[in-house]
Amino acid sequence: MAWAQNPPPSDLGPRAVTPPPPSPSAALVPNDAPVVTVHGVCPPGKTAGENSDSCTTIITKDEFNAMLAVMNISNQAYSQAALKGIAESYVQLMALAAAGQKAGIDKEPRFEEMMKIARVRALAEAYRRSLDEKFNNPPPSEVEAFYKENASKYEQLKVDRVFIPLADPKHPQERVAFEKKAHPLADQLRERAAKGEDMNTLQAEAYKTLGIGTPPASDLGAKRKGSFSPNIEKDIFALKPGEITKVEIDLSGFSFYKVRSREPIPLEYVRPEIVRELYKENMEAAVKAATGRVHSDLNEEFFKPAPATKGPPVFRPAPHVVVKPGESETAPNQPPTTTTPPK
Numbered sequence: 001m002a003w004a005q006n007p008p009p010s011d012l013g014p015r016a017v018t019p020p021p022p023s024p025s026a027a028l029v030p031n032d033a034p035v036v037t038v039h040g041v042c043p044p045g046k047t048a049g050e051n052s053d054s055c056t057t058i059i060t061k062d063e064f065n066a067m068l069a070v071m072n073i074s075n076q077a078y079s080q081a082a083l084k085g086i087a088e089s090y091v092q093l094m095a096l097a098a099a100g101q102k103a104g105i106d107k108e109p110r111f112e113e114m115m116k117i118a119r120v121r122a123l124a125e126a127y128r129r130s131l132d133e134k135f136n137n138p139p140p141s142e143v144e145a146f147y148k149e150n151a152s153k154y155e156q157l158k159v160d161r162v163f164i165p166l167a168d169p170k171h172p173q174e175r176v177a178f179e180k181k182a183h184p185l186a187d188q189l190r191e192r193a194a195k196g197e198d199m200n201t202l203q204a205e206a207y208k209t210l211g212i213g214t215p216p217a218s219d220l221g222a223k224r225k226g227s228f229s230p231n232i233e234k235d236i237f238a239l240k241p242g243e244i245t246k247v248e249i250d251l252s253g254f255s256f257y258k259v260r261s262r263e264p265i266p267l268e269y270v271r272p273e274i275v276r277e278l279y280k281e282n283m284e285a286a287v288k289a290a291t292g293r294v295h296s297d298l299n300e301e302f303f304k305p306a307p308a309t310k311g312p313p314v315f316r317p318a319p320h321v322v323v324k325p326g327e328s329e330t331a332p333n334q335p336p337t338t339t340t341p342p343k
Contacts, residue, residue: 035087041091166252236257
């Protein structure tokens with residue numbers, strides 16, 4: 001039932017395994033109080049022969065929550081109505097299981113094979129959960145060491161930009177002529193910026209010179225790695241404060257960037273991000289360690305796809321033949337048959 005409701009995830013993101021908090025009314029129920037009482041099903045270890053009507057199985061709040069924690073693989077928040085539905089479904093499963101045991105299904109070879117598969121799958125998921133619990137809360141020392149080792153990844157730059165589009169938005173058809181003016185202007189403004197002129201003033205001058213409306217703000221604010229295209233980002237993050245990139249050209253226009261400052265992001269702001277990074281690294285390493293030394297040989301003859309077969313014959317009805325008065329019905333292009341009247 002758990003696997004049907006929550007198929008195993010394929011990602012390596014952290015997954016909590018504790019159930020969601022109960023509703024206020026459920027919290028008032030004592031932990032050892034019965035929450036599901038099943039009449040007619042014997043508890044484990046007790047049999048009542050062919051008549052199990054006298055048996056009663058009691059599931060306490062603690063037992064139900066433990067069962068729910070195992071079932072709730074994705075840690076979804078169940079409503080009380082959903083919990084009631086799970087309890088009712090489990091009671092039905094218990095009844096069918098009891099009937100199957102009485103019928104001797106648990107002694108059949110097919111059942112043994114099903115249990116082998118269920119055990120392997122449950123054990124694999126239990127191991128995966130143990131890794132979740134282990135890697136989901138790394139010790140502070142590990143987080144701090146990762147932060148120091150990847151200091152450049154956790155810094156932000158305050159960046160200014162002067163941007164000139166490739167074409168006049170009002171006259172896009174004149175792009176070639178516009179570009180011949182825009183490119184030299186970008187080079188000139190870049191040289192002036194390198195001598196210390198204000199980036200915002202240069203941005204306004206660029207738009208005024210080309211007569212293309214309201215310029216964008218030159219201040220891009222604080223930026224981290226991943227904010228720009230790879231080629232431009234490489235140039236920007238190689239700069240020291242006060243330095244300027246070359247004129248960058250992309251599909252949108254001409255740009256050059258100035259780094260005003262570089263500063264590390266405090267650890268407390270990036271701690272959740274680092275925990276996710278560590279989780280991913282540790283989980284991938286653990287899974288690789290478990291699966292990397294295992295290999296298999298498959299019988300290709302057995303697993304080879306079956307050859308394509310022709311489909312079933314298609315029924316095509318005979319063409320309709322219009323029979324004129326005095327003529328007999330014959331197939332097309334066939335001479336009419338003659339009949340000899342009886343003597």
